[in-house]
Amino acid sequence: MTHSRLLQLATNDEGFCFDPRTGETYQLNDTARLVLTELKKGQSEDAAARTLAATYEIPLHEAETDTQEFMQMLRINGVI
Amino acid sequence: MKQTKKLTRPYSKPSMVKLGGPLYAKHGAASNNSVPVRTSISKVPVSELAQKFGSPLFVFSEDAIRNAFTNYTEVFKRFYPKMVFGWSYKTNYLKAICAIFHEEGAIAEVVSDFEYEKARALGVPGEQIIFNGPYKPKAALKRAIEEGAVIHVDSMDEIYQIESIATEIKLTARVGLRVNMNTGVYPQWSRFGLNIESGQAMDAARRLAKAPGIDFEGIHCHIGTFMLSVQAYEIAAEKMANLFLEIESDTGIRLKYIDMGGGFPSKSHLKGVYQSPEVAVPNISEYAIAITSCLKRIFADSELPTLVLEAGRHLIDEAGFLITSVISRKLLPDARRAYVLDAGVNLLYTSTWYRPVFELDGDEGSFLEPAVLFGPLCMNIDVVDNSLMLPPLRVGKRLVLSPVGAYNVTQWMQFIQYRPAVVLVRKNGKVDLIRHKESLEAVENLEVLPEDLQQKQATVLGFKSRNVS
Numbered sequence: 001m002t003h004s005r006l007l008q009l010a011t012n013d014e015g016f017c018f019d020p021r022t023g024e025t026y027q028l029n030d031t032a033r034l035v036l037t038e039l040k041k042g043q044s045e046d047a048a049a050r051t052l053a054a055t056y057e058i059p060l061h062e063a064e065t066d067t068q069e070f071m072q073m074l075r076i077n078g079v080i
Numbered sequence: 081m082k083q084t085k086k087l088t089r090p091y092s093k094p095s096m097v098k099l100g101g102p103l104y105a106k107h108g109a110a111s112n113n114s115v116p117v118r119t120s121i122s123k124v125p126v127s128e129l130a131q132k133f134g135s136p137l138f139v140f141s142e143d144a145i146r147n148a149f150t151n152y153t154e155v156f157k158r159f160y161p162k163m164v165f166g167w168s169y170k171t172n173y174l175k176a177i178c179a180i181f182h183e184e185g186a187i188a189e190v191v192s193d194f195e196y197e198k199a200r201a202l203g204v205p206g207e208q209i210i211f212n213g214p215y216k217p218k219a220a221l222k223r224a225i226e227e228g229a230v231i232h233v234d235s236m237d238e239i240y241q242i243e244s245i246a247t248e249i250k251l252t253a254r255v256g257l258r259v260n261m262n263t264g265v266y267p268q269w270s271r272f273g274l275n276i277e278s279g280q281a282m283d284a285a286r287r288l289a290k291a292p293g294i295d296f297e298g299i300h301c302h303i304g305t306f307m308l309s310v311q312a313y314e315i316a317a318e319k320m321a322n323l324f325l326e327i328e329s330d331t332g333i334r335l336k337y338i339d340m341g342g343g344f345p346s347k348s349h350l351k352g353v354y355q356s357p358e359v360a361v362p363n364i365s366e367y368a369i370a371i372t373s374c375l376k377r378i379f380a381d382s383e384l385p386t387l388v389l390e391a392g393r394h395l396i397d398e399a400g401f402l403i404t405s406v407i408s409r410k411l412l413p414d415a416r417r418a419y420v421l422d423a424g425v426n427l428l429y430t431s432t433w434y435r436p437v438f439e440l441d442g443d444e445g446s447f448l449e450p451a452v453l454f455g456p457l458c459m460n461i462d463v464v465d466n467s468l469m470l471p472p473l474r475v476g477k478r479l480v481l482s483p484v485g486a487y488n489v490t491q492w493m494q495f496i497q498y499r500p501a502v503v504l505v506r507k508n509g510k511v512d513l514i515r516h517k518e519s520l521e522a523v524e525n526l527e528v529l530p531e532d533l534q535q536k537q538a539t540v541l542g543f544k545s546r547n548v549s
Contacts (some may be wrong), residue, residue, distance in 0.1 A: 015447075017096065025099040029447040029472065032094035056091040062474075069411045070094035076415040077098060 003080045006040050019079055026077070031056070035070055045071060093409075093472035095417070095449045114446055115470055118439035118480045121401050122505035126441040126480055129503065134517060135405040135478065136423035138489055138502040142180060144399035146507070149184045152395060155365045156387075160372035164388045166210050168342055169195040171392030171486050172400075176504050176514035178202055181395070189390040193220035196229070210339070210390070212258065212300070214272060221245055225253040232256040232300045232339070234273055239287055239294075246293025256298040256339060257284055261319045263303050263312040272302065276319055282326065289331035296333055298388070299323055302341030306350055306393065310366045316340065317374040324385060325378070339388035340371055346397030348434040348483050364394065393486040400485020402427065402436075406477045407456065417451045419473060424455010424462040427499065428484065429491035431464060441478040444471035453479075457496055489515075494523060 010018040015028040031052060038048035045067055053063035074080045119126055122141040129139055156163055166189035167181035173195060188199035191213035199209050206227025214234045222245050224231050233239050233255055246253040258273030259281040274280040288296040303316050320338045328334050344367055347357040404423035412418050425431060448469040455462035492499055502515035
């Protein structure tokens, strides 16, 4: 399920991210931008992790762990 | 199946950093978005060292040691040729390290019976040993007297003890007097030796001058450690020179040397010092000029005494590196990234006071996030660094910490973990193992298990072992 708040985030190709709900700004790295893009498309976290693993040719378990951590970052920062 | 475009650029874990915080320095400019990279130590690849000898691994550079010693001695001798250099064993007493300093011409400066025995076992003659320290057991004092080492007395009690031993074995002990003084720095080191301002030092000197079995040869001080104040050495040199002359006028004994000890800083970053070491740490020539100018001024009309120096940290710290690897990572509740390394405070005793430089063994990009580095100990205090900016790191990534050559491989702990191997990169590029990684046998070698406790299986309630055939 897509987090509705993710759809509100404004991001650009440089990884700059603005959260209009809080006024906070963030810098994302390339892989975070990829995961966020997948999530905003409506992909699940697992699917986003699979895309991450395939794109960078890393083990799926590593991509899943890293995606989970990124979701934790979003929660801790109050984005979702 | 959906085709995914594969990328060739290296993987970095997804990360986000809130802007307006740590990425900006106080003047509003973006902070330096890079972490230094070190791919080799003395031209030997870090990856090669770690693969061959394991991680963590202490690495010393022979070139760096010899260059540091040459630079230091040449600077001082340029101003004051009549010098003797003692290598401070407690800073790093690995045999290979000490052997290099002795080969370069340093005598041994030891502070315990253990260090005295190490120096002798390495082949250093007794008369080339300065024996410092607040506790020298009777047997060690007797051996030092017999072998002609110079003993720097720390207290009146030690003077009486040396008199007694020398009389008993009918030999003359070579003795120097350790003194302390106010050099204008805080805290004043007053626990070692006898105080100049209160008159204790002169009282001790009078005793040494007339003591049976004692050849009173010199005076010694050591005003502190990681001393950033050049002026403190100038004050100390003046007080030492005046004490030297007062002893001569009072007792008639012309001493042979003034030993100014050590305490010269390395390019390590002392915690609490705002400026970088490149700015905060004076050049060694400034110390040399302060000490030698003072001595030459005060002894302008008489023969210069020999100047003895006992540097440690200044000579070895920057020659030592620690290779460590990320073994796991997690996210802390405050969104900081945390890494568990295979080296912790058990190996980095000095990290309590000094912050090493953290270098990566390869470029991980310029996206930096706040990170914490934990060691491998099952102890909450095992924090290698609790606030630094790093790119997201993968498990297995290596970091190189430096300077860590001083005190860590003498004050490290065998706690929970085996202490790692130590290697020396030689001048010809060869890598020599100079200390094995510890083994269970080595660690338990001194333990004794009483016979009645041997070969008994533990009876554990609630746990059933698997049947193992």
